[in-house]
Amino acid sequence: MCGIVGLFIKNPELESELGRHVSAMLLEMSERGPDSAGAAVYRNEVDSGRIKLTLFSSQAQPDWSAFDRQLRDFDAQSTVKPHLNHAVVETSKSLQQMQTWLQSHAEVRINSSGKKIEIYKEKGSPASFIDSFKVADYTGTHALGHTRMATESAVTTEHSHPFSTGDDLCLVHNGSLSNHNRLRENLRSRGISFQTDNDSEVAAGYLNWRLQEGDGLDDALHHAVEDLDGFYTFAIGTREGFAVLRDPIGCKPAIIAETDDWAAMSSEYRAIAQLPGAAKAKIWEPEPAKIYSWQRQ
Amino acid sequence: MPADQQDIDARLATYEFTNSQLLRNYSGGRTTRAMQTIDLATQGIRELNQLLHQTNATDDIVVSNPGGKHSVAVGAMVPVTVTVQGHVGYYCAGMNADAQILVDGNAGPGLAENMMSGVVRVSGDASQYCAATSHGGLIVVEGNAAARCGISMKGSDIVVGGSVGHMSAFMAQKGRLVVCGDAGDALGDSIYEARLYVRGSVASTGADCVQKEMRAEHIEELEGLLQSAKISGCKAKDFKRYGSARSLYHFSIDNANAY
Structure with missing residues (x-):
């Protein structure tokens, strides 16, 4: 049920x-x-040319500000809005580029991707x-x-x-x-x-x-x-x-x-x-x- | 609104429904008695149901704000009238004996399951397995009933003003099911001695269920059922009768593929 x-x-x-x-x-x-x-x-x-991801971290108290700094090195146009162990990221990179970049952050998974959607669970x-x-x-x-x-x-x-x-x-x-x-x-x-x-x-x-x-x-x-x-x-x-x-x-x-x-x-x-x-x-x-x-x- | 819902509405309109006005006027030949109100916004389901389990209870009951709650008016053992003002969830009127339970709204899955006697009437639609294993009494759904309506019915009368879903009257043993609209796939699969009357189309009949001749006694029986159910606008002669071909009653190796 x-x-x-x-x-x-x-x-x-x-x-x-x-x-x-x-x-x-x-x-x-x-x-x-x-x-x-x-x-x-x-x-x-989000505006055209940008995408929105909802990320989930397996860490109980993820350091989203450190994550934000690292992401800005990769994409200066990105933003990170933390919600506990979730964060909404807006970026000018493509989903594929983000998936590749996130391989160095094994604790972070992508809950959703698109222009409007956010998934929290x-x-x-x-x-x-x-x-x-x-x-x-x-x-x-x-x-x-x-x-x-x-x-x-x-x-x-x-x-x-x-x-x-x-x-x-x-x-x-x-x-x-x-x-x-x-x-x-x-x-x-x-x-x-x-x-x-x-x-x-x-x-x-x-x-x-x-x-x-x-x-x-x-x-x-x-x-x-x-x-x-x-x-x-x-x-x-x-x-x-x-x-x-x-x-x-x-x-x-x-x-x-x-x-x-x-x-x-x-x-x-x-x-x-x-x-x-x-x-x-x-x-x-x-x-x-x-x-x-x-x-x- | 999806187009098919408009179709349903148009079809229902042609049946000249007994609608909720009639429901409110429906007296069932009872005289007016003392009335008690249970407000489910502030009172519990048990408070309501325990009233119906007291064999010396005599007050009629009005239930307000049901809000789709489960197990409304279950296990009644007394000849009182329970009027529910709104939609109910799972298992409303289960195991009813003697009470008259009127729902001015829709009912969720398992309406009047294992009902023994009395009357259950719903002014809207009923979800799946309505009146499953019901032994006696009358169940009236003014709108549509979903899949498995009357599954394993054992002697009750079920009258549906609209249509029923697939696998209705599966293994129906005894009693009558009247459908003023259409029936879904596999009507009466593995049916025993229940009698089924359908006014509209039957998508398909299940194993061992066949259309049968509508004789004078069946017209008379159906007219009585429609009258008891206070469903007007349907003529008994427009219905077809379905029942058991009785070819699966005893195992025959030739029928092995039908089991």
Whole structure:
């Protein structure tokens, strides 16, 4: 069992309240996932020619100012904004250049890359995650969140969701995949790298691979229905919105709600009940193996 | 809004629903009694459910601010009316005996699981495995019910105003399932003696489930069920009947591939 939530703001006036509402939704999903929590937020798009990375350090108290100085030697245009053991880096270097440079910082991993996305995740209760990372203060256009009850692999920050699936893309998953070991090996042979033995990371890697192969998001998800074996409800964050997909058996729960001001998805209605105007929202259960998506025009 | 949701709304509109106004007026032939209110914004689920476990309870109960909470009105053992003002989460009205439980909203997974008797009525949609293993009583979902509706039902009557998802009435042993909309894949897979009535399309029937002749007694039975469920706008003659071909009851080596 895990809990997933997604909130897409349609009325720009509500963008300043994104974090407050996502926090309330995540907190309501605590019982579904007390082991770890995470959120992907889309905000503060960087200028053209620049990218944004969210980094995670395995050190309890990383020296981000030393890291900042070293990075400036590499790219004088870079900025580093620390958030505990995470830091948001903006740089004029490419992702590949940054990956190469980061090889000399073995303790640092890339949580996300793109123009808008930031991914924060940590083991421990959703309440402490929300508090530590000040999720309630987030502003932005949309966000996804996850509360994890670990069933397949260890409880660590690296095993937590969301998982990056490419530039400005991320995945949160409720369920379990049964063919992840073989799929991981197949994907490794195609050049996709994995940080953990987690099954959901394989789904993220799979989507990453399909997108690299030239699929659009819808095509990648259609291929996922064919190739992933197991139970899942996925929410996939994109630069402009998010998509929802349930496995063909429809084993894991999901509910979608929409008003003129927002669209939201969650594992359960009680998370959506936290949103303004929820009582009058249009509410439905997504059909199995069918893709639902929202994006900014 | 996705196009398919507009389709669902348009389809539901054609059924002339008994809507929540009727739900509020629904008396079930009971006389008005003392009323107690449980506000789930400030009171616990156990406070509500323990009221329903007292065999001498007589007050009807209004439940406000359910907020999608789990296990609302579970294990009732008394003939009282519980009106829930809003959406409920998992396992609402489970194991109900005698009570009439009205939900003015949607219900999450496992509505009226293992219900023994009484009435459960939901004005919106119900999520998966609605009325699973239900032994008796009447379950009415005015909107749609998701996958596995009536799975392993054992004698209850289930009336769905909209459509049901895949694997509905899987291994259904006894009772009646009425679907005023469409049924998803594998309807009635491995069914025993339950009777299924579907007004719209059936995506596919499961193993050993076949369409059967709609005789006069079935029209009469269905009219009675629609009337009990207070679902108007549907004519019994527009339904098709499905049930067991009874070819899997006893193992035959020729059927090995069907198991």
